Amino acid sequence: MFDAGWYLTITTFARETPWLHGIFVAVTEYGVVLLAVAVAAILWRERRGEPRKAIWIPVAMVLAYLVNSGIKDWVVEARPCRAIQHVVTVLPCDGPTDYSFPSNHTVVFAAFTGAVFLLKRAWGVFALVATLVMGFSRVYVGAHYPHDVLGGLAVGLLIGLAGHLVLTVMKQRQATAT
Secondary structure: OOOHHHHHHHHHHHHHOHHHHHHHHHHHHHHHHHHHHHHHHHHHHOOOOOHHHHHHHHHHHHHHHHHHHHHHHHHOOOOHHHHOOOOOOOOOOOOOOOOOOOOHHHHHHHHHHHHHHHHOHHHHHHHHHHHHHHHHHHHHOOOOOHHHHHHHHHHHHHHHHHHHHHHHHHHHHHHHHO
16 A cells, blocks of 8 residues: 555554553544534534534435445455554454445544534534544554545545535525525
């Protein structure tokens, strides 16, 4: 892989920083739970504000996950911990049919980021930071190449930001119907 060197640099950094293991394992293992809590909080808060924009958040996340699963099944890229001999990872390597490209964790976080950005730009900045931390954690623990994370970031952001197009079309149709 073209970025195997970066992957090895990050996994070597991980091996040399055991004091960070707990942080990045927690991010990679439980970040999705915190993301679900954030989605629920946003939906609750926006029930009287911008409900159409808010409902796009979980829709974008599910759609991104489904699209990403199709891409993974089409690309069929082995996880780096399976493809690179003698690599030491923080977490055990996933099974041989759990493919690497693009990163599911990153794609779901990135879709959240894009959709949240449409709702409140300031929130989108915080969401982007969380997405980048999640993506880095996936390489740090040894689960993904950097390009898996970048691919997940691209797919997720595109789908999350597509909500702007969807909402614009809906508004135009609503305006012409009245």
